[in-house]
Amino acid sequence: MTEQRPRTRAVRAGINIDPAHSAVVPPVFLSTTYAFSGIGRPGEYDYSRSANPTRSVLASAVAQLEGGAGGVITASGMAAVTATLLGLLPPGGTLVAAFDAYGGSWRLFDALERTGRLVLRLADFTDPRALDDLAGADLVWLETPSNPLLRVTDLAATCAAAHAAGARVVVDNTFASPAVQRPLEFGADVVVHSATKYLNGHSDVVAGAIVAGTREVADELAWWANTLGVTGGALDSYLALRGLRTLHLRMAAAQANAAAVADLLVSHPAVTAVHYPGLPTHPQHALATRQMDGYGAIVTFDVGTEAAVRALVDGMECFCLAESLGGVESLISHPATMTHAAMPPELRAGAGITEGMLRLSLGVEDPADLVADLRNGLDRALDA
Ligand SMILES: Cc1ncc(COP(=O)(O)O)c(C=O)c1O
Incomplete structure (x- = not known):
């Protein structure tokens, strides 16, 4: 065969x-x-x-x-x-x-x-x-x-x-x-x-x-x-x-959504940092290009303060505030109070996890809806 x-x-x-x-x-x-x-x-x-x-x-x-x-x-x-x-x-x-x-x-x-x-x-x-x-x-x-x-x-x-x-x-x-x-x-x-x-x-x-x-x-x-x-x-x-059975289709769509969202994040004034291996500014971008087929579908970013985090998250329509990742639906999480809450604060700080940090798990929705929803959230964060 x-x-x-x-x-x-x-x-x-x-x-x-x-x-x-x-x-x-x-x-x-x-x-x-x-x-x-x-x-x-x-x-x-x-x-x-x-x-x-x-x-x-x-x-x-x-x-x-x-x-x-x-x-x-x-x-x-x-x-x-x-x-x-x-x-x-x-x-x-x-x-x-x-x-x-x-x-x-x-x-x-x-x-x-x-x-x-x-x-x-x-x-x-x-x-x-x-x-x-x-x-x-x-x-x-x-x-x-x-x-x-x-x-x-x-x-x-x-x-x-x-x-x-x-x-x-x-x-x-x-x-x-x-x-x-x-x-x-x-x-x-x-x-x-x-x-x-x-x-x-x-x-x-x-x-x-x-x-x-x-x-x-x-x-x-x-x-x-x-x-x-x-x-x-x-x-x-x-x-x-x-x-x-649909892993490859889902990953292709989710990775494309991650790239679209990263483009928005790097250009929005509410964002102080973006962590995504697909960006040429990522410290290991060349390595990621070498050893991965794409850059994954997780994007992490910082909006500076917990107040900005709250303003962004309240009112999201296409991203659920939830732990976990990797599903067809997009999720947003706040590592400091969710996935990494059990970590002693000094270890958390040592790992570079801040109060203003949010992590997105991109699903397979239409990228235009995800980008629009996130842009609205970032505009709210800017006013916070
Ligand atoms: C990288 C990684 N490894 C292992 C686990 C543990 O998997 P499970 O929750 O299925 O026990 C998780 C869960 O979030 C994870 O993100």
């Missing part, structure tokens, strides 16, 4: 594989248990926590899109983070994680460090000096573009430095999705996702994904996910598979 392109693979994952009725769309298998054909003779599936046919179709689709050897679907992004961490880090091992990693990941790393289970070192991987400081690391944890400042890490250089230091590399690819960036191509060992975001894409499923570059590591992490009991549900997998 001819090799299919990623967009075709995403659309056609599991299509027309049903041996019972030739259903074009693969059925959802809700059964928790599967009959043995005799003593000591299980079929391919025996119990749904260990493996489920619907989940398997999604896992292999995500693994193919990431260019990996195998995948695991988990009950949430944090379940993927937990299984990966426990599976890859030796007891008492040293984890070097991006200092601006997702707050929930940081909370887990910090809790495991405080209870003596690992040694945590935080690093700014956008600073090349961090690459000289990886001695003793067992695992390196990256997130690029980062949240909410959209800093971009050089994946090839960081993976090479980590491997030279004897460490394995995990990349949280939630913010880009495999339609935009494939970290395994740059040397990462494992990719994790909050599939709650772009992979599902409709803000109606909480799920996670792990993809490993080798079959051996994929099997090891599948073992951990099963043993911990954090594998994903059949219905969630079915919905996420449906969402995944």
Whole structure:
């Protein structure tokens, strides 16, 4: 069979594989248990926590899109983070994680460090000096573009430095999705996702994904996910598979909307800063152009004060004030009081998160409506 392109693979994952009725769309298998054909003779599936046919179709689709050897679907992004961490880090091992990693990941790393289970070192991987400081690391944890400042890490250089230091590399690819960036191509060992975001894409499923570059590591992490009991549900997998079919179309539309909105933001007098890798003024714009297919669909900006934030947000019609990202609908969030509220203020300030900062997750609406709505909000912020 001819090799299919990623967009075709995403659309056609599991299509027309049903041996019972030739259903074009693969059925959802809700059964928790599967009959043995005799003593000591299980079929391919025996119990749904260990493996489920619907989940398997999604896992292999995500693994193919990431260019990996195998995948695991988990009950949430944090379940993927937990299984990966426990599976890859030796007891008492040293984890070097991006200092601006997702707050929930940081909370887990910090809790495991405080209870003596690992040694945590935080690093700014956008600073090349961090690459000289990886001695003793067992695992390196990256997130690029980062949240909410959209800093971009050089994946090839960081993976090479980590491997030279004897460490394995995990990349949280939630913010880009495999339609935009494939970290395994740059040397990462494992990719994790909050599939709650772009992979599902409709803000109606909480799920996670792990993809490993080798079959051996994929099997090891599948073992951990099963043993911990954090594998994903059949219905969630079915919905996420449906969402995944349009990943490339959604990402193209959302990225175009992000570019349109960034154009408005750089020209509006209410805005004091814009963080978006697609802007030539972004410090890692050239790197983003090299390692991403596009610049993602998140745009962060600053309007200076909390009063301006309130004036902008009150009255938005096309952006919901809500946490999360990656759905077809556009969202606006205030990191200081929402996604990053649990972070100690000094760490928040160190990560560059201000009171006047807002983060947009662009959906797939008509760009003219999004730009008009945001322009009205910015005009309100200017008067605040
Ligand atoms: C980058 C990133 N990683 C992991 C997670 C955790 O995913 P979940 O909420 O699906 O557990 C999130 C959630 O926001 C995230 O943004």
